[in-house]
Amino acid sequence: MKWILLLASLSALHNLAGASTHFKRQEIATLENHELDVLKSHAKYASAAYCPEVKLTNWTCGDHCLGKFTMTSYFTSKISGIAGYMGFNRVEKKIVISFRGTSNLSNWFRNLAMYHNTFVYPTADRSVKVHSGFYKTYQSVEKSIREGLQGILKQLRNETEPYKLVITGHSLGGAVASFCAMDIKRFYLNPESDLCFERDLLIVDRSQIYLHTFGQPRAGNAKFAQLVYNTFGANTTRQTLARVTNKNDPVPRLPPHFGGYLHHPHEIYIKHDQNTIACTDVVEQKVREDPNCIDSVTLPVGLSAHSQFWGITFGYGC
Secondary structure, rough: HHHHHHHHHHHHHHHHHHHHOOOOOOOEEEOOOHHHHHHHHHHHHHHHOOOOOOHHHHOOHHOOOOOOOEEEEEOOOOOOOEEEEEEEEEOOOOOEEEEEEOOHHHHHHHOOOOOOEEEOOOOOOOEEEEEEHHHHHHHHOOOOHHHHHHHHHHHOOOOOOOOEEEEEEHHHHHHHHHHHHHHHHHOOOOOOOOOOHHHHHHOEEEEEEEEEEEEOOOOOOOEEEEEHHHHHHHOOOOEEEEEEOOOOOOOOHHHHHHHHHEEOOEEEEEEEEEEEEEEEEOOOOOOOOOOOHHHOOOOOOOOHHHOOEEOOOOOOOO
């Protein structure tokens, strides 16, 4: 754990040293209540991923379980340690894919290398890079995700109302969720892609695909962050694309900027006074990180801020 705090502290110092060259202070925007309600509900879906499979199957995970939900599949990889679940809520007309954070923090941070791995992606050149460990973690469950989503869509194919799709995750699960959302939006639910599902399964409006993550680390470089933003569309807002950070959580500061890493938008920051604000991380359609949000936090960083957002607990003991 000391290694985690040291690396995050170095990142914090580096960020503060260079912040003024990138941004001018912007007007602070406080989130509307309805925006907060959506993010909090999706945070519960993310927190539920830490619960045992049997509790998810029966949807008996206490405060983590939201509404009437049908879990259709549970996925895990012994190699990467990632896990999560998929299902749907017929009342809210939502399909949910939720990724759990790592089950072994020590191993995860030990393997948080500074190297990039080329992310082969349509319309992207080889300058688009992602963290090789995070991407390999996604690849370990990629087939299960595709088959699981296809199965849900087949089950719901005769529904008369369109569904929203929520892709969420906490910590490492947030980084994996970002790769998942990219594949779904660009391939599986894109009629122009050769990998698209059958036409009668396209019951999700692609404009209603939500990527909401909580305490996620940086997943790739600036070109990847820009690609995520462009994939969701130049007019995308924090309502569909949101990355929530909390107080002095060290994890969103990793891997450090000096490794070439940059977060995708839109950062939503929970301040120490519990006010939740919208950050300015897109300027003239270019993705940056707002130094007035979590990057503004001076030392010390705190691991406790990584495990609880708005009173919602992420971790074991469900």
